[in-house]
Amino acid sequence: MPDIPFFNYPAIYKRYEAEFDAIFKDVCSRGAFILQRDLEEFETDLAGFLGVRHALGVADGTNAMFIGLKAHGIGPGDEVIIASHTYIATAAAVHMVGATPVFADIGEDYMMSAADAAKRVTPKTRAIMPTQLNGRCCNMDEIQALADAHGLLVFEDSAQGLGARFKGRCAGTFGRFGTLSFYPAKLLGCFGDGGAVMTNDDEVAEKLKLWRDHGRNDDGEVVAWGTNSRLDNLQAAFLKFRLGTYEEDMARRRQIAGMYEAAFRGHDKLHPPQGPSDGDHYDVYQNYEMAAEDRDGLRAALSDKGIRTIIQWAGTPVHWFDQLGYGRDKVTDLPKTDWFFDRCLMLPMHMALTDDDVNAVIDAVLGYYK
Numbered sequence: 001m002p003d004i005p006f007f008n009y010p011a012i013y014k015r016y017e018a019e020f021d022a023i024f025k026d027v028c029s030r031g032a033f034i035l036q037r038d039l040e041e042f043e044t045d046l047a048g049f050l051g052v053r054h055a056l057g058v059a060d061g062t063n064a065m066f067i068g069l070k071a072h073g074i075g076p077g078d079e080v081i082i083a084s085h086t087y088i089a090t091a092a093a094v095h096m097v098g099a100t101p102v103f104a105d106i107g108e109d110y111m112m113s114a115a116d117a118a119k120r121v122t123p124k125t126r127a128i129m130p131t132q133l134n135g136r137c138c139n140m141d142e143i144q145a146l147a148d149a150h151g152l153l154v155f156e157d158s159a160q161g162l163g164a165r166f167k168g169r170c171a172g173t174f175g176r177f178g179t180l181s182f183y184p185a186k187l188l189g190c191f192g193d194g195g196a197v198m199t200n201d202d203e204v205a206e207k208l209k210l211w212r213d214h215g216r217n218d219d220g221e222v223v224a225w226g227t228n229s230r231l232d233n234l235q236a237a238f239l240k241f242r243l244g245t246y247e248e249d250m251a252r253r254r255q256i257a258g259m260y261e262a263a264f265r266g267h268d269k270l271h272p273p274q275g276p277s278d279g280d281h282y283d284v285y286q287n288y289e290m291a292a293e294d295r296d297g298l299r300a301a302l303s304d305k306g307i308r309t310i311i312q313w314a315g316t317p318v319h320w321f322d323q324l325g326y327g328r329d330k331v332t333d334l335p336k337t338d339w340f341f342d343r344c345l346m347l348p349m350h351m352a353l354t355d356d357d358v359n360a361v362i363d364a365v366l367g368y369y370k
């Protein structure tokens, strides 16, 4: 029986063990731990990879959004439109600056629908922050057109979007700011928490730098309020190395997605995500998330065969969280997100998968419906 984990954490280290050990020794021998040259080099490489003016390492993807919102003065009385099909962190960042998250429904591609978001605009709406989910970039022409029509700022939760493109431009570089997460299971994972915030605006970049380091300028003087949200220099050194081999990772993920796509497209019980060749979109598949009829039965059958799957966000979109004042019975105007969360399932998608593993997953899924 195969044993195919949903994600293989030890494999991140094992893949480049000797290189990581050498980096650890080098950085620690230099005593270079906070805001050192490895971080600067990684930031330069990351900005180059993305094609953006500024990329700043921060503590994690949640902090990246928090300081991005702070740098734009988003606060009490403001509304920010987000998808409900996102990690709680997107909504929490909005809440933590004192503003109100407002949920938009998803569209046919399971991403935030600009058409639905348009219905959520009120006089209090200041910004729209789509999630660049599963390694796919939203149709940013539609999001920007909506923002322009109402004078809204565009921000991006691109925690899952490193390398995803729309019309050739990278997720995380469209908005006034975009974010990344380097959580271990993310596209580019480090050995703990890490994140980045990107912007093309020099003034915003200055504010973000102050926000991540206690409001201190380059001379160490406190010139504004800030917080501690720095990416560890050691993590940055590991990430700089991993970014150097990232093209390979994207290609492999797209290859795996192509295998799933070829097997599942057109199946009457399955609703796969967009395939790797999808017009203006270049997807890098942080996750392979599909909708499946009789999802729970399928999931149990796969588990019996040693194939581990996950339902994203533990099965709960943000608008279903009772303890936060929402709830499936209370928030009833997101029908597509509801439909999706009754069916959604993520199949194994990571760099440790072999073609045999992928074929075993495919056989098990198709076998279930026979």
Ligand SMILES: *Cc1c(COP(=O)(O)O)cnc(C)c1O
Pocket: 060, 061, 062, 063, 086, 087, 089, 090, 131, 133, 157, 159, 160, 180, 181, 182, 183, 193, 194, 195
């Ligand atoms: C992982 C993730 C975050 C949060 O990133 P952390 O680095 O864990 O704080 C935010 N949004 C989305 C969509 C994510 O997947």
